[in-house]
Amino acid sequence: MRAFTYSRAAAVAHACQQTRDGARLIAGGTNLLDLMKLEIEVPEVVIDINRLDLANIAQSGAGLRIGSLVTNSACAAHPRVRGHYPVLSRAILAGATFQLRNKATTGGNLCQRTRCYYFYNRDQACNKRDPGSGCSALEGANRIHAILGASEDCIATYPGDMAVALAALNADVEVTAPDGSVRSIPVREFHRLPGDTPDRDNVLEPGDVITAVTLPAPVGGTQIYRKVRDRASYAFALVSIACVLKMDEGRIASAALAFGGLAHKPWHDSDMDELLTGKAPSDTLFEAVADLLLDGACSYGQNDFKIGMTRRVLKAVLREATGMQA
Template sequence: MRPFEYQRATDAGQAADLAVAGGRFIAGGTNLLDLMKLEIEAPRRLVDISRLPLDRIEPTDEGLRIGTLVTNSDLARHAAVRRDYPVLARAILAGASGQIRNKATTGGNLLQRTRCYYFYEPSAACNKREPGSGCAALDGFNRIHAVLGGSENCIAVHPSDMAVALLALDATVETLLPDGSSREIPLAELHRLPGETPHIETTLEPGELIVAVVLPAPIGDRQVYRKVRDRASYAFALVSVAAVASMEEGRIAAARLAFGGLAPKPWRNEKVEAHLVGKEPSPTLFEEAADLLLAEARGHGANDFKITLARRTLCAVLAEACQGDK
């Protein structure tokens, strides 16, 4: 491990100032410390924000405000989350181990980096780790990689389960910038597709600190999260689907869908949702939705199966979300 400075921030403004001067925020450290040990990341300074008062879950006029330092465990077991946003609780509990969830934070979960094998192997070509070096995954073992949203420069997928559920819930991220100003970023706009700059993963500016995630009022009475993975626990998604829906008089009145394991960012396709609304649920309708979702999907050899797997998973989730009266 390379030498680095460590400084504990006393307030959010100081944290942002320290980070913009070459530091990296650290709270739970469940991803960053691993990357530092492998020398994939080598920050000159760690800015510890773990003692800042950003660990509360508070009701708003319409929904819920979740501090960036709320741990995954506390978020998943919170009464309001379990009652009004069960898809979020289920997604969190589907990820990692209990020990990691006890340390991992809300903001850190959103900003965790890909688990691409080649990103973690310093001798391999990786544009995300070393811009301009190439992407070994394109012609390598790419079983876990993206079939949507990738580019010739990168096909790594975003690993978060929590972010997929938050995207389906139309979450917004509140941030603080080094100049003291703040802004609200729809979660759908937080993560970037790789394009020609896969090393730039979010729309955050240098030193910009996530302070909270805000959920609007819940829609619908049906929330489903399904994660397909290689083993029953402690594995990242091959395909995951978060669905939030409601039914009226036998028709789909509202639908929001988000997907994990398929793209370099949590994925949402509003054309799919629009196609479902107002129609009676049926296997044919679900297949049509899958056609829309996967119209531009592209496999790279070892991950071709993901396209079929995504179709089957989406159809199964829609059938579960639309079945019976509630």
């Protein structure tokens, strides 16, 4: 690890100023420290924000405001999250290990790097790590890689679980800018597809600091988080699905689906939600939803199986959410 200057932020404004000048923020450090040890991230200045007053969960109107320094464990265990937003609690508990969840924070989790094996391997080409160097995954080991929204510059997949659930819940990210202004960014728009700039994972600008995540009023209904992975713990999703679905008199009153393991960002398509809404559940309907999701899907050899797997998992989740027999 290269030498760096360490200091603590006394206020959000201080953190904004420092990051605008090129410093990196650290809270739990579960992603940043790994990358610094490998010299993939080499910040000259690291600012500790753990003393900022951003670790509270509180009611916000009819919804919930989760401070950016709330740990994943605290968020998953909170009574209101468990009671009204269970898909979020289940998604968090499906990620990493309890040791990491005890350190990882809400804001840090959102900002973790989209990455794959080649991103970590400095002997291999990676446009995300070294723009313009190429993408070794295209012709290499790509079993876990993207089938949606990828580009010739990057086919890595977003590794997190929490953000997938937040996308299904239509949450917002509260961001403070260096000038003190505060804006809300829908989680569904926070992360970026790779395009020709895969080194940019999200829409934050220099100096922006995440201060909270806000959840809308509870919607009720059935909430499911299904994660398919190679082993039961400490593994990224091959495909994950967050489903928030409400039935009324035998028809789907509302639906929201989000997917992990398929793209450079948590994947959400409002057309799928609209296709489900107002319909009576049926295998024909669910097949049409899967067709819509996978229209234009592209695999790269070793990850060909993901297309069929995603179709099967989606249909199984929809059957469970609507009460159809498995």
